[in-house]
Amino acid sequence: MIGYLIRRIPSAVLVLFATSVLAFVLPRLAPGDPATALAGPEATTVEIDAIRADLGLDRPLLTQYLDWLGHALRGDFATSYVTGRPVVDLIADRAGSTVQLAVLAGALMVVLGLGLGLAAGAVGRGRVRTGIDVLCTVLLAMPAFLSGLLLVLLLGIAVPILPVSGEVSLLDDPEIGIQYLILPALALALPQAAAVGRLLRSAMDQARREEYVRTAVAKGVPARQIVVRHVLRNSLSSSLVTLGIRFGEILGGAIVVEAVFARSGLGELAVTSVYQRDYVVLQALTLIAVGIAVLTQLLTEIGLAALDPRIRLGATT
Amino acid sequence: MSTGSTARTGSTAQGSTPNGRGYRGALRRPRGIVGAAVLVVLVAAALLVPLFTAGYDAQSTDTFAAPGWEHPFGTDELGRDIAVRTLYGLRVDLVLLSAGVLAAMVVGTLLGAAGALSRTAGLALQRVLDIVQGFPSLILGMVIALLLGPGIGALTVSIAIFSLPGFARLARAGLLAQERRDYVLAAQTLGISRWRVLVRHIIPNTIDPIIVHTAIAMVVAIFLETGLSVVGLGIQPPEPSLGSLLNSGVRFLSLSPAYVLGPALALLLLALSFTLLSDALNEEVLAK
Numbered sequence: 189m190i191g192y193l194i195r196r197i198p199s200a201v202l203v204l205f206a207t208s209v210l211a212f213v214l215p216r217l218a219p220g221d222p223a224t225a226l227a228g229p230e231a232t233t234v235e236i237d238a239i240r241a242d243l244g245l246d247r248p249l250l251t252q253y254l255d256w257l258g259h260a261l262r263g264d265f266a267t268s269y270v271t272g273r274p275v276v277d278l279i280a281d282r283a284g285s286t287v288q289l290a291v292l293a294g295a296l297m298v299v300l301g302l303g304l305g306l307a308a309g310a311v312g313r314g315r316v317r318t319g320i321d322v323l324c325t326v327l328l329a330m331p332a333f334l335s336g337l338l339l340v341l342l343l344g345i346a347v348p349i350l351p352v353s354g355e356v357s358l359l360d361d362p363e364i365g366i367q368y369l370i371l372p373a374l375a376l377a378l379p380q381a382a383a384v385g386r387l388l389r390s391a392m393d394q395a396r397r398e399e400y401v402r403t404a405v406a407k408g409v410p411a412r413q414i415v416v417r418h419v420l421r422n423s424l425s426s427s428l429v430t431l432g433i434r435f436g437e438i439l440g441g442a443i444v445v446e447a448v449f450a451r452s453g454l455g456e457l458a459v460t461s462v463y464q465r466d467y468v469v470l471q472a473l474t475l476i477a478v479g480i481a482v483l484t485q486l487l488t489e490i491g492l493a494a495l496d497p498r499i500r501l502g503a504t505t
Numbered sequence: 506m507s508t509g510s511t512a513r514t515g516s517t518a519q520g521s522t523p524n525g526r527g528y529r530g531a532l533r534r535p536r537g538i539v540g541a542a543v544l545v546v547l548v549a550a551a552l553l554v555p556l557f558t559a560g561y562d563a564q565s566t567d568t569f570a571a572p573g574w575e576h577p578f579g580t581d582e583l584g585r586d587i588a589v590r591t592l593y594g595l596r597v598d599l600v601l602l603s604a605g606v607l608a609a610m611v612v613g614t615l616l617g618a619a620g621a622l623s624r625t626a627g628l629a630l631q632r633v634l635d636i637v638q639g640f641p642s643l644i645l646g647m648v649i650a651l652l653l654g655p656g657i658g659a660l661t662v663s664i665a666i667f668s669l670p671g672f673a674r675l676a677r678a679g680l681l682a683q684e685r686r687d688y689v690l691a692a693q694t695l696g697i698s699r700w701r702v703l704v705r706h707i708i709p710n711t712i713d714p715i716i717v718h719t720a721i722a723m724v725v726a727i728f729l730e731t732g733l734s735v736v737g738l739g740i741q742p743p744e745p746s747l748g749s750l751l752n753s754g755v756r757f758l759s760l761s762p763a764y765v766l767g768p769a770l771a772l773l774l775l776a777l778s779f780t781l782l783s784d785a786l787n788e789e790v791l792a793k
Binding site: 204206341353478 | 536632635636639640641642643644647648650651652654724727728731732735736737738751754755758759762765766769772773776777779780781784
């Protein structure tokens with residue numbers, strides 16, 4: 189197990205390092221100079237140069253990068269050019285909103301996805317199964333913000349039972365907070381749950397055709413026990429792999445869903461930072477997003493290796 | 506990424522095998538028929554819309570009209586017909602998506618082939634693709650929007666870069682798998698030239714998964730365009746695209762809830778048609 193982990197780590201570190209370089213360099217290639225923008229339209233060249241020196245932008249790129257990386261590794265992402273506040277504070281202010289949204293959406297995805305897959309996969313054919321298949325296909329053709337818009341039209345405007353815009357933190361008032369959270373979380377969870385459900389269903393279909401299932405049937409094992417002990421158990425690993433990827437999709441989808449529901453989370457911060465060319469903020473957010481993606485991937489692989497000794501012992505490339 | 510996993514499981518089938526009935530077979534499946542029919546209707550409507558209407562900027566005094574006979578999806582803040590604007594938006598989307606995905610397919614396949622021919626290039630390619638795929642699609646789109654300025658150019662580049670790894674991996678894996686097949690050895694033993702083996706046998710057997718993958722790449726590209734445009738970093742209003750129309754629709758959501766229906770329906774149908782086509786192609790062309 190540990191040997192397996194050690195083999196996986198270099199490539200994860202490489203991805204993170206390359207991302208840090210890209211996150212640092214790319215925004216600097218963009219047109220527009222933050223020093224000029226900060227100085228205002230009437231500033232002289234001397235004043236602009238002074239601001240540039242103040243921001244440390246006059247140093248060689250490599251020095252700037254190492255300095256930035258060194259601070260970033262210690263959790264310090266410099267100061268926003270536009271607001272003048274430390275980027276860490278900006279992110280800390282918004283993180284709570286996004287974390288609440290992502291956690292609830294992730295939980296809904298697991299419950300709904302496994303539920304849908306199990307309901308369809310436990311039976312060989314029938315109306316329930318066809319219904320779930322159609323539902324999953326339609327949901328898969330929807331980005332999260334579209335399912336969000338439809339939920340708003342349905343539960344916010346046609347039958348107004350839930351608030352559609354704004355937010356209240358769960359920590360301040362759990363009862364009101366959850367009402368603001370349900371629609372966006374459900375919007376994020378539904379398309380991903382459909383993907384999980386569909387994968388689990390087809391894995392269960394495949395497992396049902398295996399010979400050990402036929403043996404179990406021949407032995408007279410009750411149908412329910414066959415589904416739970418043999419079919420489901422051998423189908424879960426592929427769903428587990430996809431859960432990791434799907435959680436990454438939830439985080440990406442949150443950027444747009446936050447805009448639709450007027451929540452001020454990290455996604456909204458990222459969008460604003462692009463508008464304002466505040467690239468220090470975007471750098472930090474990119475690094476965090478990729479970091480989470482790499483970590484999720486690694487956790488998924490660990491989970492998978494724990495389940496399946498063939499992977500752990502290095503049978504795959 | 507929505508159904509990327511199905512496409513990937515399909516790709517392990519190593520090219521077409523006798524059981525699948527190929528592309529014609531896909532069009533005989535219910536999913537294939539519905540998908541193709543919806544796509545044909547959408548493309549025809551998008552192509553023909555200029556013949557029947559006075560352009561997407563025809564304003565009227567009838568603002569925020571509810572859907573009805575005259576305006577099937579109502580009118581917007583300037584009294585423009587939303588159905589007409591949606592079809593013009595669809596034109597923009599179809600061009601943009603095809604350009605982005607096609608570029609990814611060509612460049613990705615070439616890179617993948619290079620990666621299959623040389624071991625070093627292959628390893629380097631894998632690492633680069635890992636890095637590209639490490640970026641969530643919208644973050645990548647935002648960085649590119651910041652670099653190039655939001656618009657059609659930035660979107661096409663984002664789509665191309667984001668879709669590239671899928672094609673490159675398929676091409677590399679396909680070529681490597683074919684190389685070890687018995688028929689390649691047999692052809693070589695018979696003295697058939699390497700080039701002829703490549704063109705007549707290896708390429709036709711590798712190209713199927715790549716063509717099938719195009720359908721799912723289109724879905725991902727649609728999500729990327731609309732997602733970026735909804736947050737205002739894609740196509741900028743007043744230029745219509747499905748995403749920019751949804752962006753305006755979200756702004757007027759409480760004032761005129763029907764605004765989003767037209768572009769939302771077009772987006773859903775477009776994505777659905779490609780999802781269904783992808784399912785049918787996976788089952789028929791890549792059948793084990």
